[in-house]
Amino acid sequence: MSIAQKHGTSVIVISFIMALMLTVMPLPEWAEExxxxxxxxxxxxxxxxxxxxxxVGVGWSMGLLLxxxxxxxxxxxxxxxxxxxxxxxxLHQRLRIFPQSQQVIVIFVFCVIYSLIILWIKGITGxxxxxxxxxxPSFTTALVWPLAFIILRxxxxxxxxx
Amino acid sequence: MVLDHRxxxxxxxxxxxxxxxxxxxxxxxxxxxxxxWASGSFVSHSTLEDKNHTLKTQNQLLRAKLQKYASLxxxxxxxxxxxxxxKRHDDKLERVLVTEIxxxxxxxxxxxxxxxxGTSHDVYIGQPIIGAQGxxxxxxxxxxLSSTALVITDASHSLPVxxxxxxxxxxxxxxxxxxxxxxxxxPNNVDxxxxxxxxxxxxxxxxxxxxxxxxxxxxxxxxxxxxxxxxVQPTAQLDRDREALLVWPTFGGNxxxxxxxxxxxxxxxx
Numbered sequence: 001m002s003i004a005q006k007h008g009t010s011v012i013v014i015s016f017i018m019a020l021m022l023t024v025m026p027l028p029e030w031a032e033e034x035x036x037x038x039x040x041x042x043x044x045x046x047x048x049x050x051x052x053x054x055x056v057g058v059g060w061s062m063g064l065l066l067x068x069x070x071x072x073x074x075x076x077x078x079x080x081x082x083x084x085x086x087x088x089x090x091l092h093q094r095l096r097i098f099p100q101s102q103q104v105i106v107i108f109v110f111c112v113i114y115s116l117i118i119l120w121i122k123g124i125t126g127x128x129x130x131x132x133x134x135x136x137p138s139f140t141t142a143l144v145w146p147l148a149f150i151i152l153r154x155x156x157x158x159x160x161x162x
Numbered sequence: 163m164v165l166d167h168r169x170x171x172x173x174x175x176x177x178x179x180x181x182x183x184x185x186x187x188x189x190x191x192x193x194x195x196x197x198x199w200a201s202g203s204f205v206s207h208s209t210l211e212d213k214n215h216t217l218k219t220q221n222q223l224l225r226a227k228l229q230k231y232a233s234l235x236x237x238x239x240x241x242x243x244x245x246x247x248x249k250r251h252d253d254k255l256e257r258v259l260v261t262e263i264x265x266x267x268x269x270x271x272x273x274x275x276x277x278x279x280g281t282s283h284d285v286y287i288g289q290p291i292i293g294a295q296g297x298x299x300x301x302x303x304x305x306x307l308s309s310t311a312l313v314i315t316d317a318s319h320s321l322p323v324x325x326x327x328x329x330x331x332x333x334x335x336x337x338x339x340x341x342x343x344x345x346x347x348x349p350n351n352v353d354x355x356x357x358x359x360x361x362x363x364x365x366x367x368x369x370x371x372x373x374x375x376x377x378x379x380x381x382x383x384x385x386x387x388x389x390x391x392x393x394v395q396p397t398a399q400l401d402r403d404r405e406a407l408l409v410w411p412t413f414g415g416n417x418x419x420x421x422x423x424x425x426x427x428x429x430x431x432x
Contacts, residue, residue, distance in 0.1 A: 017186065023267075024268070025190055026194065026266065026267050027267060032267060035270070065183055068182075069183050071268050071269065071272075071302075072269060074172060074175070127271065127318060129271040133271070
């Protein structure tokens, strides 16, 4: 409840910028469809660790930036990320005490929800790929999650973000 | 989302956001720029000499061809004058600008790329982009310092083309899966052969006419189907080129706003 509570905003901002950069980093063609959903990982982590600071609003604005970076229809990632932030905020107390393996499963389910919203919007705008192709990144995201979780938690503790 | 997709009502908002996003794109582009720079700087003297030599020869050859072109142009104008037909106003070449393609990955299910020129260089939405070998695509979103372009092989892109050999007009729609194009709505007995060169027809008032698009590589005629299936391989190296040309087209000496034609490219395929 004091000024000390807002500590380390720059760490959160930098982590989101890194996620955006990883999202547009060029990859070989076979790996493009397996690219983990970096912004989703970072958003889930922060809205789980600091639900009072990172929530639907941040998710929405990151989604808008992701739309511009990815050149998608403005609002599709915003909607999906806002929903993910909302879900994580609601479940953050349970997520924190889950063992790693159970966390991975929840993250996978969140990613599938996210991908299906994207697929739904792509379907409406007439550029839908196949369901399996769009769900592939969820698998890689779930695989990357434990490592990303450790790195982000280390960063949070090191810079005392709270 | 409807505002964006249907009416382009928030394009200004998008280009404002792209100011925030541009640094990210440029930073991501840095490593490949650095590699380019390094491979340009650390080259042996003999390699440079060789390259210089080949480029000189190539320049000589192109100049020789250009001489022939000048005389052909004069001859063509003469013949047209004899036939009392309208002159083609292609004396004034289109204004072009070299642009770099940023090595940034966009949506893996769309064919798009980012270029490092924007509204500050007079880039506008719908502007054609040409590679060294042929048409590459057109601009779909502009920001102040970068723009996004749609490649001709994207599923939502259609391009009015013409067979160079006999002038048959067609519409080439993108087939993103193999980075190819398909000519749609052509009857089974149409006079198109394998290896025919396709050039832009200039209809639709977006692409200037006469630029090469691709070569026909496969024709399947099935009497049970209403149309032939004609596959075209684009001549432009869509996934390899690092540089492209932005073109400000002139349509028969007119500005684009004066050009009245069927807006074929505007209708995306559903």
